[in-house]
Amino acid sequence: MDAIKFDARAGWNVSDLHQDSSWRFSLNDTARNHLREMIIAAFDPDRPFFDYHADEFDLGPAHQTIKAALDMAHHGLGIALLGGLPRDGISEKEFELLNWAIGLQFGVARPQGIASQYISQVRDVGTDYRAKTGRGYSSNAKLDFHSDGCDLVTLACYNKARSGGQSMISSSVSAWQTLCAERPDLAEIAHHSEFCFSRQNEQAADEGPFYPQPLFDFEDGRLFAKWNRNRVRTAQQIEGVPALNPAQIEVTDLLDDILSRPEIMFTMYLEPGDLQILNNHVMLHSRTDYVDHEAPEDKRLLSRLWLAPPDSVRLPESWGAYFRETAPGTVRGGIRGQNYDESRLAFEQRQAKHLGMPAPASAIS
Numbered sequence: 001m002d003a004i005k006f007d008a009r010a011g012w013n014v015s016d017l018h019q020d021s022s023w024r025f026s027l028n029d030t031a032r033n034h035l036r037e038m039i040i041a042a043f044d045p046d047r048p049f050f051d052y053h054a055d056e057f058d059l060g061p062a063h064q065t066i067k068a069a070l071d072m073a074h075h076g077l078g079i080a081l082l083g084g085l086p087r088d089g090i091s092e093k094e095f096e097l098l099n100w101a102i103g104l105q106f107g108v109a110r111p112q113g114i115a116s117q118y119i120s121q122v123r124d125v126g127t128d129y130r131a132k133t134g135r136g137y138s139s140n141a142k143l144d145f146h147s148d149g150c151d152l153v154t155l156a157c158y159n160k161a162r163s164g165g166q167s168m169i170s171s172s173v174s175a176w177q178t179l180c181a182e183r184p185d186l187a188e189i190a191h192h193s194e195f196c197f198s199r200q201n202e203q204a205a206d207e208g209p210f211y212p213q214p215l216f217d218f219e220d221g222r223l224f225a226k227w228n229r230n231r232v233r234t235a236q237q238i239e240g241v242p243a244l245n246p247a248q249i250e251v252t253d254l255l256d257d258i259l260s261r262p263e264i265m266f267t268m269y270l271e272p273g274d275l276q277i278l279n280n281h282v283m284l285h286s287r288t289d290y291v292d293h294e295a296p297e298d299k300r301l302l303s304r305l306w307l308a309p310p311d312s313v314r315l316p317e318s319w320g321a322y323f324r325e326t327a328p329g330t331v332r333g334g335i336r337g338q339n340y341d342e343s344r345l346a347f348e349q350r351q352a353k354h355l356g357m358p359a360p361a362s363a364i365s
Contacts, residue, residue, distance in 0.1 A: 009076050009077050009078075010076070010077055010078040010171055010173045010279070010282040010283075011171055011173035011174050011177060012077060012078075012171050012174060013171075013174055013263050013264060014262065014263055014264065014265065014266050015263070017077075017079075017266050020077075022072065022076075022077070023072050023073075023076070023077045023079055023080050023081065024080075024081050024083070025065050025066075025068060025069040025072075025080060025081065025082045025083070026065075026082070026083045026084045027062050027065055027082070027083070027084030027085065028061075028084070030061050031060070031061040031062035031065065031084070032062070032084050032085070032086050033086070034059075034060040034061055034062060035059065035060075035062050035085065035086050035098060036086035036089060036090060038057060038058065038059075038060070038101075039086070039090060039094050039095075039097055039098045039101065040089075040090060040094060042056055042057065042097070042101070043091075043093070043094045043097055045093065048343075049097065049100050049118070049119065050118075050343055050344070050346075050347040052097070052100065052101070052104065053104070053350075053354075054104040054105055054351070054354050055354075056101075057101040057104060057105065059101075059102070059105060063105070065082070066082060066102055066105075066106075067106070069081075069082040069275070069277055070106055070152065070277055070309070072277075073152060073277040073278060073279050074151070074152055074279055074309060074311070074312075075311075078171060078173075078278065078279040078282040078283045079169055079266075079276075079277070079278055079279070079283055080276075080277040081268070081274060081275070081276055081277075082274070082275040082276075082277065083271070083273060083274050083275075084273055085098060085156060085273045085274070085275055086098070086273070087158065087272040087273040092158055092301060095156065095158045095303065096119060096121070096156075096158075096303040098156070099119065099154060099156040099275070099303045099305050100119055100303075100305065102154065102275075102305075103119075103154065103305045103307055104351065104354075106307065106309060107151075107152065107307030107308050107309040107310065107355070108307065108308045108331045108348055108351045108352055108355065108357065108360075109305055109306065109307060109347075109351070110149070110150045110306040110307065110308055110331075110332075110333050110334025110335075111306075111334040111335055111336055111337055111340065111344065112149075112304070112306055112334065112335055112337075113135065113202055113335050113337055114201070114202040114335075114337045114338050114339075115337055115338075115339050116335075116336060116337035116338065116339035116340045116341075116344060117337075118305075118306075118344070118347075119303055119304065119305050120137055120303070120304045121301060121302075121303060121304075122137045122138075122155070122300075122301065122302040122303065122304050123138065123299060123300060123301045123302075124138065124139055124140040124290075124292055124299070124300065125138045125139075126138075126139070127139040130230065135200065137304060140161075140164075140165075140289055140290050140291075140292060140300075141289050142286075142287065142288050142289040143230075143286045143287045144228060144229040144230045144256075144286060145168075145170065145227060145228075145229070145256060145259045145260075145284045145285065145286045146227060146228035146229075146230070146231075146284060146285065146286070147172075147225065147226055147227060147228070147280040147281070147283070147284055147285075148278075148280050148304075148306060149280075149306065149322060149323075149333050149334055149335055150280060150306035150307060150308065150333040150334055151279070151280060151281065151307060151308055151309055151312045151332070151333060152277060152278070152279060152280070152306075152307040152308075152309055153277070153278050153280060153304060153305065153306055153307070154275055154276070154277050154304070154305045154307065155270070155275070155276040155277075155278075155302050155303075155304050155305075156274070156275045156302060156303045156304075156305075157270040157271060157272055157273065157274045157275075157276075157301075157302050158272060158301040158302060158303065159272060159293075159298060159299060159300055159301045160269065160270060160271060160272060160300055161290035161291060161292050161293070161299075161300040162290075162291050162292055162293045163290065163291045164288050164289055164290030164291055165269070165270075165287060165288060165289075165290035165300055166267050166268070166269055166287065166288040167267065167268050167269065167270055167276065167285065167286075167287055168265050168266070168267050168285060168286040168287060168288070169265070169266050169267075169268075169278065169283055169284070169285045169286075170258075170259040170260075170264050170265045170266070170283070170284050170285075170286075171264070171282065171283060171284075172216075172223070172225030172227070172281075172282055172283060172284050173223055173225075173282050174264055175225070175255060175258045175259055175264060175284070176190075176216055176223055176225065178258050178264070179251075179254065179255065179258060182254075182258075183251075183254060185247075186247065186250060186251040186254060187216075187251075189247050189248060189251050190214065190215040190216050190251050190255070191214055191215070191216045191217065191218075192214065193214065193247075193248060194212035194213060194214060194318075195212065195213065195214065195215055195232055195244070195248065195252075196210045196211070196212050196232065196235040196236075196238075196241045196242070197210060197211055197212075197213070197226075197228060197231040197232055197235055197322075198210050198231045198232075198234040198235035198237075198238060199211065199335075200231065200234065202335050202337055202338070203338075204336040204337060204338065204340060205338070207336070209238050210235045210238050210240075210241055211321040211322050212321065213226055213318045213319060213321060213322065214226070214318055215227055215251070215252075215255065217316035217318050217319070218316060219313075219314050219315060219316040219317075219326075220313065220314055222281075222313060223281075223282070224281045224282075224315065224316055224319060225281065225282065225284065226319070227252075227255060227259075227284055229252060229256065232244075232252065259284055259286075270302065281315075306333065306334055308330070308331050308332050308333055308334075308357075310329050310355040310356060310357045311328075311329065312328050312329055312330070312332075313328050314326060314327060314328045315332070325360075327358075329357055329358070330357065330358055330360075331348055331352050331357060331358070331359075331360040345360070345362055348360045
């Protein structure tokens with residue numbers, strides 16, 4: 001098998017994360033108070049997030065800690081947890097703007113669904129996760145292991161559930177190494193055969209209802225992983241998608257088994273004020289189901305941001321059907337959805353220029 005540049009750090013097991021705390025970061029009172037004052041001063045309830053510019057937000061004493069956490073997730077262990085974002089004294093929408101403001105400093109936000117929204121509220125609104133249009137972030141269901149459609153994802157916790165909602169993260173590098181050791185024949189199938197993923201009816205006008213790619217691939221010696229059982233399952237209901245063969249079914253079952261093993265799967269509860277950061281190319285994540293609070297103001301709520309950072313690496317060509325761009329440092333990934341318009345394109349182009357990235361081409365039809 002190909003050499004893997006990520007295996008020294010991102011190929012961790014659970015005991016490694018317990019012994020190595022370098023992936024955990026915390027803001028002190030000075031940094032936290034600065035962010036609170038900054039976001040309260042900047043927030044305008046009538047102002048669209050697209051209208052905010054990066055230079056309006058000075059992260060001050062929090063900047064280096066936040067940058068270190070993002071670097072750890074992007075180029076280190078694939079995971080980082082930043083504690084201490086201001087939570088008390090700011091509203092839900094101000095907290096969401098804080099996540100957005102952090103993103104403006106370090107990447108280009110990516111759209112996340114049919115509405116072409118660039119930041120999502122992770123809360124239960126009664127979605128059926130298993131439906132052909134289901135999305136996990138708007139349900140309280142247990143989720144399958146999956147990767148989000150971007151280079152980096154930040155998940156900021158405002159409220160946690162009454163019970164449940166445990167975050168589960170497994171290294172896809174470790175999963176690949178285990179798969180190769182136990183069943184090299186199935187590893188070859190995961191690498192060299194295509195699996196079709198449904199777009200859950202959120203495709204843009206120039207996209208089909210599904211896209212094919214392998215579960216694992218390599219580029220420049222790096223390993224990249226993609227998995228989402230729910231989307232592979234719903235793709236099987238789409239006309240033109242070939243049925244999974246027995247070997248493909250076997251590899252998906254074994255992969256899910258590996259990802260859930262106690263030595264592979266790390267679990268945590270996000271607390272209010274926590275920011276979880278994941279590299280979607282080397283991490284797969286999931287969540288247990290949860291029971292929410294009764295009072296609306298206490299219900300579980302997180303804000304999710306998908307980012308294309310300026311220092312991203314080249315993707316495998318097989319990732320191009322979804323990410324559109326595979327070149328390093330480009331504006332790529334996301335779910336363009338059905339409401340992508342001139343204001344969204346203008347935001348992306350302005351933000352790319354600010355970060356020194358190539359301007360994204362228009363895809364407006």
